[in-house]
Amino acid sequence: xxxxxxSPEALRLQEGESSSLNCSYTVSGLRGxxxxxxxPGKGPEFLxxxxxxxxxxxxxxxxxxxxxxxxxxxxxxxxxxxxxTYLCAVRxxxxxxxxxxxxxxxxKLQVIP
Amino acid sequence: DSGVxxxxxxxxxxxxxxxxxxCSPRSGxxxxxxxxQSLDQGLQFLIHYYNGEERAKGNILERFSAQQFPDLHSExxxxxxxxxxSALYFCASSVDGLSYEQYFGPGTxxxxx
Numbered sequence: 001x002x003x004x005x006x007s008p009e010a011l012r013l014q015e016g017e018s019s020s021l022n023c024s025y026t027v028s029g030l031r032g033x034x035x036x037x038x039x040p041g042k043g044p045e046f047l048x049x050x051x052x053x054x055x056x057x058x059x060x061x062x063x064x065x066x067x068x069x070x071x072x073x074x075x076x077x078x079x080x081x082x083x084x085t086y087l088c089a090v091r092x093x094x095x096x097x098x099x100x101x102x103x104x105x106x107x108k109l110q111v112i113p
Numbered sequence: 114d115s116g117v118x119x120x121x122x123x124x125x126x127x128x129x130x131x132x133x134x135x136c137s138p139r140s141g142x143x144x145x146x147x148x149x150q151s152l153d154q155g156l157q158f159l160i161h162y163y164n165g166e167e168r169a170k171g172n173i174l175e176r177f178s179a180q181q182f183p184d185l186h187s188e189x190x191x192x193x194x195x196x197x198x199s200a201l202y203f204c205a206s207s208v209d210g211l212s213y214e215q216y217f218g219p220g221t222x223x224x225x226x
Contacts, residue, residue, distance in 0.1 A: 032213070034214065034215075036217075041201075041220070041222070042219060042220065043115065043117070043203050043205075043217030043218050043219050043220050044156070044203070044217045045115070045217070046115075046214050046215070046216060046217075049213075049214055087155070087156070089156075098168065098169045100158065100169060100171070101146075101158065101215065102158075103155045103156040103158075104155060105154070105155040106155065
């Protein structure tokens with residue numbers, strides 16, 4: 001069964017203090033790794049898709065990287081508006097051919113002014 | 114705004130009752146996914162429909178059912194409700210049936226009293 005583990009569960013940063021969030025995964029035949037941002041009481045907002053080890057994607061202060069076992073979401077000089085829960089998900093090829101998406105439980109980021 | 118709409122936004126009902134949640138996917142998307150998110154759990158995949166046909170079931174209880182209509186909107190029916198069914202229910206859509214980037218709606222918060 002596909003598994004996604006995110007760490008830390010919660011992270012508190014000062015504004016401008018860069019850091020990284022980790023997503024470790026085990027999956028049968030990775031077909032994509034996704035990062036989402038979720039604000040309290042709202043639906044997850046799609047950020048990135050990574051498909052193969054070595055791939056990197058950037059968006060404003062966020063940069064996602066991928067290895068064969070984990071992905072990192074690097075946050076450079078975060079601002080208070082970056083406060084949210086960041087979710088990682090993987091799409092794997094399960095038995096029967098269906099490519100199910102499995103989500104981690106997220107890292108709750110708080111950025112203090 | 115992801116383009117996915119869900120109604121109602123909030124729903125309060127009693128144990129034993131039945132409710133219907135509605136989702137309209139983004140224009141052009143053929144797939145609809147339903148997820149449940151409880152306070153202490155991550156996003157749990159319930160069911161996936163593609164162009165009117167069921168593609169996969171996840172952790173969906175027998176008391177729950179769903180369908181996708183010819184206009185591609187979807188409904189999730191929850192019956193014999195229990196206190197433990199209180200959660201956020203999200204609908205997501207994607208352009209095809211391969212679980213590419215999923216775009217989430219704002220969710221329906223269900224409270225069972």
